[in-house]
Amino acid sequence: MKRARRQARREQQNWPVDSVAEASEPARAEQGDADVEQFAGWKTSTAGLAGLTRLARLGTWALIASGPLIGVMALFGSSAPAQSAPKATRAVRSSASTGPAGFAQLFVGAYLEAGEGTEKNLAPYYSGSVSLTHPAGMRSALRTQAMDAREISPGYWSVTVAVNVAAKSKKGGYTDAGVQYFRVAVQSSGSDDTSAYTAVSLPAQVAAPAALKPGALGYPTSRGTGSSDPASDTAASFLKAYVAGQGELDRYTSPGVHLFPVVPPPYTSIKLTSVQDNSKNDASTKVPGDGVRRRLLVSIDATDADGNTFPLTYALGLTARAGRWEVSSLDDAPATAATSRPPSSAPNSQATFAPSVPSTPGGSAPSFGS
Template sequence: MRLRRRRAVAESEAWDDLPQAEPEQEVLDAGDETGWQTSTAGLSGAARLTRIGAWILIASGPLLGITSLLGSPTQAQSAPVTAPTAQTASDTGPSGFAQLYVVAYIEAGQGSEGSLRPYFSGSVTLTNTPGTRSATRTVAVTSREVQPGYWAVTVAARIAQKDAKGAYVDAGLRYYQVPVQALGPASAGGSNRNDESTLGYTATALPAQVAAPASLTASALGYGTNRGSNPADPATQTITGFLNAYLAGKGGLDRYTSPGVSLQSVTPAPYSGIEVTDVADDSANASNTAVPSDGAVRQALATVNAKDASGATYPLTYALTLRSRGGRWEIASLSAAPVLQRGSNPALVAPSPDSDSTDSTGTPSPSPSPSAS
């Protein structure tokens, strides 16, 4: 027993930098030792080694992290950078400015050149009598951004001109191209895309009178079957009832629409009644008026005469989608535009004389109008 205590003291002195371990309270005989056994002194040495190992791990942490990053088979990828959305310049401001400028230009004359100053700062000399012409209506028909903040706007103007008796007569449509420079953000047509603090417009020259835009022959429509206005046709009956409710306030729309379809009638009702004058559709069989099984869809184009309170009638056209249910047709949608025939394209028509040209008698020629197919 004494020998063992001396041996324990000697081992504790060997670790003089650590606190003395408390004497063992019970020491097992060599024959009784089983499993994982160690002495208190052995535990003290293990603790020291554990502490040293921990400090080594802490010190080598950054190095291990760098090694792991460089040795990784898949390089870490940063989050994708979202490219800024390109702002599209609006032509609303330049087009409105061009229309105001054209009105002022048409009505100005000798002595009233100052009325153009808000639009054009260049020198202007007019010789016509002011007020001999008037713009009764204007509309911007084309606009093109020549370069950022610089626009070419074409304005159509309906002209009234004084005759020899001083009365205004219609002089037809005339077209003017106006160069407009805009300062401000993209929403105002300017070149300073993100600058909301400044806004302004100016014309860089006087208007240039130009030819009318080309007219088009429209594409063919996708309604190959003409059904006429047969009042016994279930499709015509649904269309008639629906449009009477929609335009004349006769009954509710729900009785004519498919479940889940939400439409609002025109209020106040502008007409006292409507009469269907023609229906065309894509059924491919005008003589067959039987309603197909539930879920069948048909595209229809209805032309109607709408009568107002005075008895005057006005033709209107409506593109409709019909759906069958329970042995009758219902309105599935009121389309925004008629369906075009697949593969059909618009075509340019032959040029017509400019609306402001005159014949040998000095009478203005008729205004050009788009041709209808």
């Protein structure tokens, strides 16, 4: 009995301790779990950082290793148009007359020199039947020049060729037969890479175009040989240096004007034969104030080393400075009078060169010859 009471007392005394121990056990477990989680989380973070470092290092080496490849890709990529950029349009082939004109010149040259037995020489230009009865080589083209080339319908050209013809005489020599004109009808067919031409017929000899009377020039005043004109003296000295090598051009030109002499000098001396200018008839021989301008049309006789004399004409612009005239321009062409214009058309002018065009039904250009 006493033993039972002592056991009960002992259990009663130990209860709070056990209870506290039991109650604190979950707390210690939770704290331990928290510590474990905190420790484990720190270890996880360190591992993650270490992994990221390794990945970054590997990425750097991969970037270095792929540098050349990236450079090549960038090079090709930079040459490609951006996605938003419009696509380049295909170039349109122009209808330039250079090809048809050159073809016509070659054809006329071959035509003039061909004769009986050499008709095959025309095959590259004309595929039609040709029968010639005169001996070959009776005529020859010394020089040819396309004077007019017009596209009278798409791919169909009319070309007029001027030819300096040499004709064979009965004695066997050649004489100058003058300049003659031939009209050639040429069909052309071209793509982006190639062009082809053919004549639809043999050449037609035509009349020369009418000579055009030029309009008046802008030099109304004649100074003769300009012996008493300071501007004429400057022009003469300038031209001596320019074509005869006598003196330096810079002595006679305005500041900032850069002209170059003819090298080697083709002539040994020059002589003024005519001077015209745009000043008034009563112009003083005294040089005016700085900045005054004057235009001269100067004709000269130029003599070469063999004593041969050739006439030449130059259009010059002069400007007054410091009491003297200086050449400020060597003009590309003489000035024309503002109120004078050549006629817009004349009989037998180039406007008459275009032949009548054979056409297929519907007005389209004829088909190309084989």
